[in-house]
Amino acid sequence: MRFNKIITLVITVFLLSAFTNVNTPTVIQGYDIGDIATDFSLRNIDGQMVTLADYENVKGFIIIFTCNTCPYAVQYEDRIIALNNKYVDQGFPVIAIMPNNPIIKTGDNPKAMKARATSKGFTFPYLFDEGQKIYPQYGATKTPQVYLLEKTNEGNIVRYIGAIDDNYKDVKLVNTKYVEEAIEALKNGNAIEESKTRTIGCSIKS
Amino acid sequence: MKLLLIFLILLGVSCKTDKHDEVALKLLTVEKTQSIDVPSLEILNYAGLEPYLSKEDSLTYVVNFWATWCAPCVKELPHFEKLNNQYKNQNVEVLLVSLDFPSQYDKKLKPFIEKHQLKSKILVLDDVDQNSWIPKVDSNWDGAIPVTLIYNKRKRQFYDRTFDYAELENELKQFIN
Numbered sequence: 001m002r003f004n005k006i007i008t009l010v011i012t013v014f015l016l017s018a019f020t021n022v023n024t025p026t027v028i029q030g031y032d033i034g035d036i037a038t039d040f041s042l043r044n045i046d047g048q049m050v051t052l053a054d055y056e057n058v059k060g061f062i063i064i065f066t067c068n069t070c071p072y073a074v075q076y077e078d079r080i081i082a083l084n085n086k087y088v089d090q091g092f093p094v095i096a097i098m099p100n101n102p103i104i105k106t107g108d109n110p111k112a113m114k115a116r117a118t119s120k121g122f123t124f125p126y127l128f129d130e131g132q133k134i135y136p137q138y139g140a141t142k143t144p145q146v147y148l149l150e151k152t153n154e155g156n157i158v159r160y161i162g163a164i165d166d167n168y169k170d171v172k173l174v175n176t177k178y179v180e181e182a183i184e185a186l187k188n189g190n191a192i193e194e195s196k197t198r199t200i201g202c203s204i205k206s
Numbered sequence: 207m208k209l210l211l212i213f214l215i216l217l218g219v220s221c222k223t224d225k226h227d228e229v230a231l232k233l234l235t236v237e238k239t240q241s242i243d244v245p246s247l248e249i250l251n252y253a254g255l256e257p258y259l260s261k262e263d264s265l266t267y268v269v270n271f272w273a274t275w276c277a278p279c280v281k282e283l284p285h286f287e288k289l290n291n292q293y294k295n296q297n298v299e300v301l302l303v304s305l306d307f308p309s310q311y312d313k314k315l316k317p318f319i320e321k322h323q324l325k326s327k328i329l330v331l332d333d334v335d336q337n338s339w340i341p342k343v344d345s346n347w348d349g350a351i352p353v354t355l356i357y358n359k360r361k362r363q364f365y366d367r368t369f370d371y372a373e374l375e376n377e378l379k380q381f382i383n
Contacts, residue, residue, distance in 0.1 A: 070275070071275045071307060071310075075307075105277075141348055141350045142348070142349060142350035162337075163336070163337065166334065166335065166336075166337055167334045168334060168336070169307070169308070169334050170334075173334070194337075197337045198336060198337050198340040198341060198347070198348050198349045199336045199337065199340070199349045200305055200336055200340070200349045200350075200351060201349050201350055201351075202275070202276060202350070202351075203276070203278060203350040203351065203352075204350075205277070205278075
């Protein structure tokens with residue numbers, strides 16, 4: 001009798017767990033425009049830890065979730081370098097974060113990250129989201145994905161989420177440079193026209 | 207032999223005429239060699255794809271957005287192939303919409319289709335204006351792949367997730383039963 005009860009209990013628990021797992025979409029809660037973005041302490045390819053709070057005299061940050069292995073991310077590497085070169089002295093440095101689990105994507109391990117950054121001549125930090133703690137807080141789902149932050153007394157406020165520009169294929173055919181337009185609007189105190197944009201990207205491997 | 211003859215005739219013609227014909231001849235020969243062993247791709251912009259996402263006939267459509275560079279997409283592709291095979295006689299059509307880069311069509315996509323002997327209908331979407339067409343597929347989609355759309359004239363659902371075969375079949379059954 002008691003044995004039967006245990007069996008029933010086990011079956012019930014099993015069924016319940018089975019049903020709760022089915023069809024539950026994994027909704028990633030992340031930042032929306034206007035939210036305050038978390039700071040972090042992540043290791044750079046040179047071994048040093050990087051924290052946003054360490055940056056003085058900046059107006060904000062161009063946080064870009066990117067990686068070695070996604071063709072879209074690779075397609076944008078030169079444009080990410082150009083963004084940093086253009087805006088670092090204007091107070092908006094690029095901070096690149098690699099969010100993939102390198103056990104799944106071995107081409108994104110820290111050694112490979114360092115090799116890629118060196119060969120491309122990255123002029124900005126390329127951080128490893130070790131343990132994948134940071135990208136879920138931001139709500140990043142893919143690479144490449146940009147979060148433009150404005151530094152304020154209350155914290156780093158999310159001002160733009162999305163793509164770098166509107167033509168992944170050919171930089172010469174770009175019509176709208178979303179990130180640059182957002183930064184220019186911030187600098188001039190104007191509203192950002194397109195504060196959220198979408199592109200195809202590689203889902204983050206966890 | 208016949209082909210060779212046509213080729214020689216065209217070659218002869220092109221020698222006498224202007225550059226346009228030479229270009230035409232080149233195109234012709236390229237086409238000839240390609241059609242022997244490589245499948246031709248149906249390449250569309252979003253306006254061309256849109257009709258495939260809004261048919262109102264008696265079929266149920268399972269539309270999967272994928273790319274050869276997307277590991278989770280490649281992993282679940284056999285389930286869509288199996289679904290197509292099992293249900294093609296039950297008013298179901300699987301459409302595989304590739305988002306591969308144009309530069310990879312010949313290098314990666316075609317060899318991939320050949321190697322895996324894909325039987326489902328394959329469409330290739332080449333439209334850089336992603337910010338405008340992604341939300342048209344589904345307002346909640348932010349662009350990460352794989353994603354899947356199942357629809358018929360009565361019902362429509364978008365799935366921002368990966369599937370195993372049982373899960374996929376289970377979803378489909380809710381459309382055809």
